[in-house]
Amino acid sequence: MNSTPVFVIFVASIFTNNILLASFLGMCSFLVCSNRIDTAFGLGAAVTFVMLFTTMIDYLIYHYVLIPLKLEFLSYIIFIAVIAAFVQFVEMFVERFSPKLYYALGIFLPLITVNCAILGASLFMVLRKYNFAQSTFFGLGSGIGWALAIALMAGLREKMGYSNVPARLRGPGIVMLVTGIIAMAFMGFAGMLKLQ
Amino acid sequence: MSSDVNQRKGIDTGFGGGKGRETLGDGVFKVNPITCQVLGICSALAVTSRLEKALVMGGALVFVLAMTGLIVSILRSYMPRRIRMITEVAIIATFVILFDQFLRAFYYDMSKQLGPYVALIITNCIVMGRAEAFATQNPPLLSMLDGVANGLGYAMILAIIAIFREIFGNGTLLGYPILTGTGIEKNLLFALAPGAFIAAGFLIWFLNTLNPPESTEDSP
Numbered sequence: 082m083n084s085t086p087v088f089v090i091f092v093a094s095i096f097t098n099n100i101l102l103a104s105f106l107g108m109c110s111f112l113v114c115s116n117r118i119d120t121a122f123g124l125g126a127a128v129t130f131v132m133l134f135t136t137m138i139d140y141l142i143y144h145y146v147l148i149p150l151k152l153e154f155l156s157y158i159i160f161i162a163v164i165a166a167f168v169q170f171v172e173m174f175v176e177r178f179s180p181k182l183y184y185a186l187g188i189f190l191p192l193i194t195v196n197c198a199i200l201g202a203s204l205f206m207v208l209r210k211y212n213f214a215q216s217t218f219f220g221l222g223s224g225i226g227w228a229l230a231i232a233l234m235a236g237l238r239e240k241m242g243y244s245n246v247p248a249r250l251r252g253p254g255i256v257m258l259v260t261g262i263i264a265m266a267f268m269g270f271a272g273m274l275k276l277q
Numbered sequence: 278m279s280s281d282v283n284q285r286k287g288i289d290t291g292f293g294g295g296k297g298r299e300t301l302g303d304g305v306f307k308v309n310p311i312t313c314q315v316l317g318i319c320s321a322l323a324v325t326s327r328l329e330k331a332l333v334m335g336g337a338l339v340f341v342l343a344m345t346g347l348i349v350s351i352l353r354s355y356m357p358r359r360i361r362m363i364t365e366v367a368i369i370a371t372f373v374i375l376f377d378q379f380l381r382a383f384y385y386d387m388s389k390q391l392g393p394y395v396a397l398i399i400t401n402c403i404v405m406g407r408a409e410a411f412a413t414q415n416p417p418l419l420s421m422l423d424g425v426a427n428g429l430g431y432a433m434i435l436a437i438i439a440i441f442r443e444i445f446g447n448g449t450l451l452g453y454p455i456l457t458g459t460g461i462e463k464n465l466l467f468a469l470a471p472g473a474f475i476a477a478g479f480l481i482w483f484l485n486t487l488n489p490p491e492s493t494e495d496s497p
Contacts, residue, residue, distance in 0.1 A: 103470050105322040109402050112318065154378060157396045158370040165363065197319050197400040204393035247482075249489065253318075254481040261474030268471065 083210045087218045089274055090211070094222030096270040100198050101230040102263060104205075107198030111231055111260075112253050114192070121235035125228025127189040129221070131171065132202050135164050136220030139203040140213055160203045165194050198227050233263060317403040320394050321435055322473040328451050331439035333380070333387055334394065335432025341372045341398055342407060342424035349412040350420035356413075365408045366399065373398045403427060438476050442467045 100106050107128070114124050139160050147153055172190045176183045193199060202223045206216045237259055246255050317338075324334040348368050349356075356364050377395045380388040388395070398404060407427050412420040443449060446468030448456035456463055466472045 105319045105470070105473065106397070108318040108322070154374060157374055157377070157399055158367065161366060161370060161399055165366070195400055195402065195405065197397050200400050201393055201397055204396050208393060249485040250478075250482045254478050254485060257474050257478030257481060261471045261478060264474055265466075265471040268469065 083212070083215060085215065087214050090215050091218040091222040093274045094219050095226040095229065096267060097274050099226040099230060099264075099267055100201060100223040101227050102260070102267045104201065106201040107196050107227055110192055110196050111227075111234065112256055114189075115231050115234040115238055115256065118232065118235040118239055121231045122228070124189045124192070125224075125231050127193055128196060128198065129224030129228050131164070131168060131190075131193050132199050132224035132227075133217070133220045135160075135167050135199055136202050136206055136216050136223075137213070138163055138167065140206060140211075140216040143207060156207065157200075157204075160200055164199050164203075168194050198223065230260075230263070234260065237263075317401045317431060318477065320397055320401060321431070321438065322470075322477055323394050324391060325435055325439040325442050325473060325476075326446065326468050327390075328436065328439040328443050330387070330390055331435040332432070333384070334391065335428065335435050337373075337376050337380075337395055337398060338401070338403070338431045339425055339428030340376055341369065342404055342428040343421045344372045344424070345369050345404055345408050346412045346420035346422075346424035347417050349408045350415060350417040353413045361413070362409075365405060369404050369408070370399050403431060434480070438473070438480060441476055442472060446472060 094100065098104070101108070101111060110124065115121050142159060142163065143153075143156055147156055147159065168190050172183075175190075202220050205223075206219060209219075211219055234256065238256070241255070241259075250258075320334060324330045345365070345368055349365055352364070352368075373396060376398075377388070380391070380395065407424060411423045415423070440450065443451075444455065445464055446466070448454055448463035464472075467476065
């Protein structure tokens with residue numbers, strides 16, 4: 082069992098072990114959806130919400146169903162099914178009870194099923210042998226970390242609209258370079274806390 | 278409706294139209310999944326700190342893409358449209374699990390180093406994208422070839438980034454020291470996350486300059 086305090090896991094997963102800037106997960110939607118800051122916030126909020134709950138559900142399923150049945154090798158397929166089902170469920174639930182939130186968040190929900198950060202959080206949870214409380218805070222922290230990264234990027238990209246980027250560098254190229262610089266800044270936190 | 282059909286046909290002919298050689302060439306160079314479509318970039322950055330890891334990951338992608346292409350294409354007329362996506366995900370996950378179990382059984386150290394990234398092939402958009410765009414509309418063997426071609430294109434980009442990062446970040450290539458005695462200091466930055474982003478950014482820039490994409494008018 083991993084004995085890292087939950088608070089350390091929470092802060093580290095936002096800053097030093099940021100799931101996007103240090104583990105490179107969720108790049109696809111990060112590249113595509115970081116054009117506008119309100120879109121970025123909406124997607125970030127949806128990812129945080131889904132990541133928190135899928136990590137918790139995946140923890141329970143992995144430890145109370147798959148391990149007793151010795152079916153650990155099926156974990157990948159189960160995790161992705163849980164994520165897809167959860168997203169579908171949330172979509173229906175939000176549509177039924179809060180149409181306003183549905184219009185704000187709804188378009189992002191289908192995108193989340195294929196966001197590798199969500200699956201990645203569950204896989205890291207298994208690899209690092211977290212317990213339930215640690216998994217919960219890891220899921221929450223990773224979601225917030227991802228949302229922070231995409232919101233930062235969207236803010237920069239809105240400003241970058243006014244600058245003269247070389248034509249061939251536009252689009253993914255410049256986003257990658259800027260992400261590299263943001264990642265460098267986040268590495269500055271590494272002396273503060275460390276996971277493994 | 279009719280435009281939809283035309284578009285389908287356009288995709289069909291655009292990707293080789295039944296000619297294996299064109300399919301292969303397209304996947305590796307012309308419509309390379311990483312540089313032209315910016316798909317599957319997550320794992321491309323994560324596993325490129327060493328060339329060995331990048332090559333194993335490339336192999337995994339070739340295997341998963343080829344097998345998924347084959348199976349999806351065989352099943353393409355039996356799959357109900359409504360549950361097509363989830364069926365494809367299940368097929369992809371099956372082959373990913375196969376490869377992962379193989380690595381754990383025979384190359385345990387490598388499996389440990391790759392960590393969660395083998396499993397993350399499931400959510401790699403290249404696999405899903407090829408299954409959806411190509412395998413559902415083409416015969417099995419051609420789909421398999423398309424999978425191999427896209428896998429090779431992916432592996433090539435991974436290898437380029439990895440060679441660059443391993444030499445400058447670690448001073449080695451495939452584990453053999455090559456910078457000793459040249460007077461060039463290794464730069465740890467390239468072995469860490471920021472170096473990966475910056476290397477990928479420059480690579481995309483370089484390849485876009487060589488082979489300009491059709492729509493360069495996108496906002497930055």
